[in-house]
Amino acid sequence: MVRRTREAAAAxxxxxxxxxxRVFRDRGVTRTSLAEVAAEAGVTRGAVYWHFRDKADLFAAMCQRATSPMDTLAEQASEATGDSPIGTLRALCVDALAHLxxxxxxxxxxxxxxxxxELAGELAGIxxxxxxxxxQARARVESVIARAVAAGELPRDTDTALAVEALYAYLTGLMHGWTLDPSSFDLRACAPALVDTFIAGLVANPPRVPRVPRAASRRDRLPVTG
Structure with a gap:
């Protein structure tokens, strides 16, 4: 009996x-009430509050149930091995786009x-x-770029933190555009070429750590006379 009750609650x-x-996708999170979610699910509003404190809690649980391609990318990056860190990074990025x-x-x-x-107001905590x-995820991916520097695949003065920011901006930008209109292009088929475009730019012209100007010596500071 207890087992059936638990199974029913989980269901x-x-x-x-x-x-x-479904409702968040159709109406947007801000415009959706918990009563509308309950009606869509065919349960009472009280059933919603039995499982979730509020809309933010429901939204967070919905997000956690999905597997984020960027989280998977970060997890695999921290475990990745291989002779070519750049090759590893490329493969992980292609997989992330294909996963979506x-x-x-x-x-x-x-x-x-x-x-x-809108991740503000009641969703600010999320x-x-x-x-x-x-x-935390960026730090894991940055470790792969740092290994590429150590392996000589990228220059020693590569700004690895800025490189990972550029990578995330590029990938999330592709995901943003594709989810807005999946018919605009075949993301799975184009993923290798799209990632290669970024990797080629990173290798050819990576962001560099700014050079610190050399401090002037005492001789340099002496006034010119004569």
Whole structure:
């Protein structure tokens, strides 16, 4: 009996998360009420509050249920080995883009995050956690770029932190555009060429650590006479 009750509760929770995906996607997060999510799921409003504190808690659970391509990229980057760090980075980026195209749930959540939500007000706490998680993920990916520097695939003065910022901006920009209109281009088919474009630019002209001007010697500071 207890087991059936737990299974029923888990099933209701999944119904609510599925309903939240659909309603948030159609109406946007801000314009959606928990009563509308409950109606879409075919349950009472009280059932929503049994599983989730508020809309922010529901939204966070919906996001956590999806597998983020960028999180997967970071996890694999921290475990990656191989003779060519740049080759590893390329493969991970291609996989991240391909993953988005092959997972409808991830597509739905990314569309909601990019185009149907404002991470402010009641969702401000989620934005803060997202920023913190992104910083940690960037550090893992930066380690691959640092290995590329150590392997001689990138110059010694490459600004690895700025390089990873550029990489994230490039990939999330592609994801943003594609989720807005998936029919605009075939992201899975184009992923290798798109990643190669970034990698080629990174290798040919990486961001550099600014040179610190040499301090003037005492002789340089002496006034010119004569």
């Amino acid at each position: 209701t929770r999944e119904q609510l998360l599925d309903a939240a995906e 195209t092959g997972d409808p749930r991830t597509q739905a959540v990314f569309e909601i995050m990019f185009h149907r939500s 934005a803060e956690r997202h920023d913190r998680d992104c910083r």
